[in-house]
Amino acid sequence: MGFAEAFDLPLSIDLRTAARAIGVCPGTAYKLIRRNAFPCSVLRVGGQYRIPTADLLRSLGIAELPVYASDLAAGAEIADRLDGLGTEEFE
Template sequence: MSFAEAFDLPLCIDLRTAARAFGVCPGTAYKLIRLGRFPCPVLRVGWHYRIPTAYLLSALGIEERPVYADDLESGAAHAAQLHNTTHY
């Protein structure tokens, strides 16, 4: 998994995606969970495992997401639009 793919992940991911990020097969990931040795916290939701992306990135040594100029510009434009609609 590339850095760009890691930064585009949703808030929570499935076990297959997390296994790919760590470079292990899904079978190994399930085994690590059963042994309590998966590299980050895992949530059990019904019959499925979910991994919060923040924990995954932290376990991979990625503490902060990069900020891009486009993100700042679109965020500033959105904030300005909100400001203009809330003032009378």
């Protein structure tokens, strides 16, 4: 799983997806949970395990979302265009 894919994850993910992110098969992930050795917090919701995405990313050493220069440049370009519109465009 690459960075871009990891940052598109929802607030919590299923165990199979979390296992893929840490590089183990689902069977190994279940064993780690039984041994209380999974690298991040695990929630039991009904009969399923859910992994909080933020905890998973932290356990992988990814504390925050990356900022890309191209995104900043695109945002600045949009802001410049909006500045030129004037307030009458929004009324």
